[in-house]
Amino acid sequence: MALAKVEVASFETAIRKIDRAKHRHLLLGNGFSIALKPDIFSYGSLYENADFSAAPHVPALFEALRTQDFEIVIRHLQDAATVVDVYRPKLTKLAASLRRDAAAIKDALVAAVARRHPDRPYDIMPAQYAACRRFLARFEHIFTLNYDVLLYWTLMQDEVDELKLRPDDGFRHPEDDPDQPYVSWQQANSPTVHYLHGALHLFDRGTEITKYTWSKTDIPIVDQIRKALDEDRYPLFVAEGTSASKRARILHNAYLHKALRSFESCCKPAGNALVIFGHSLAENDNHVLRSIASGGLEHVLVGLYGDPKSRANQEAIANANALIQLRKTRRGSRFPLSVTFYNAGSVRLWG
Secondary structure, eight states, X not given: OOOOOOOEEOHHHHHHTTTTOSEEEEEEOTHHHHTTOHHHHSHHHHHHTOOOXXXXXXXXXXXXXXXXXXXXXXXXXXXXXXXXXXXXXXXXXXXXXXXXXXXXXXXXXXXXXXHHSOSSGGGSOHHHHHHHHHHHTTOSEEEEOOOSSHHHHHHHOGGGOOOOOOOOOSEEOOSSOTTSSSEEEOXXXXXXXXXXXXXXXXXXXXXXXXXXXXXXXXXXHHHHHHHXXXXXXOOOBOOOSSHHHHHHHHHTSHHHHHHHHHHHHHXXXXXXXXXXXXOOOOGGGHHHHHHHHHSOOOEEEEEEOSOTTSHHHHHHHHHHHHHHHHHHHHHGGGSOOEEEEEEGGGGOTTO
16 A cells, blocks of 8 residues: 655644634643653553453453454454354353453553653643643643543643633532532533543543642642542443444433533534644544534644654544545535644654
């Protein structure tokens, strides 16, 4: 397959192309966290620190599939269970075992992120926060697919500069009991920060979605999260293996569903623009990306890290071109989608 040749601009050159956009929004992928802590947030690092004791044979599956990507292995297990359901419907125990292993891998991913996460906000330098906040301040709505609390910490560090960021994530003191040691999501609010796949500090209590904070307990957030995991209480976390299964999970949770609808709304107007940082536009997130193709926003900036000829970047380029074609199919020639690729390293995200 021939390599796709594209022009890759610096970020400052690329963002000038959307100077006239009515609204500019941001979509973050795992590259946002890797840019600060590659030794922690890359899949390889998470795999090396994952505890698979609940399913000790799982590492052999990672090896057989030649990957350290948790979602790929989860997808294979879920697909295998579906195949067993059809071809060997009497093997209900095998199908159930495959699905249990998929769930165990998801839990191992959550625990690995929490275990490896920086302990305190001050583990990150003020200058790093300041650089990141300058980048975030360019956008009206911020959507993230990440699970960690780096974005939350950064938005809270308002003492490092005089920027007026909009860090509203829709969580407030519980209306009926403001003394609770957490804040809860209020559906009537109009947040500007959205965790599309959940996050370590968000928990579904059944009757409400809550967020851990330091200010309510004087206990560091990461400590609260690790304590919850020790008690077998897991955060709101979407790590299913396919786009369809992720979408199904999202649609059954009011908070996640509203976050996805907010992204859809930001992608609708023709005068809007979207910047994507740290995400390869991979197929398993099509439940989010299809909003770009279905909407009317005119311009998308896509970050590429390193050599444009690398396999990862070639996949991102192909995925972006697929979105352009899908827009043509769905909206015709009246609402064309323009994509500009920029050098993610030129952002100097964390200084």
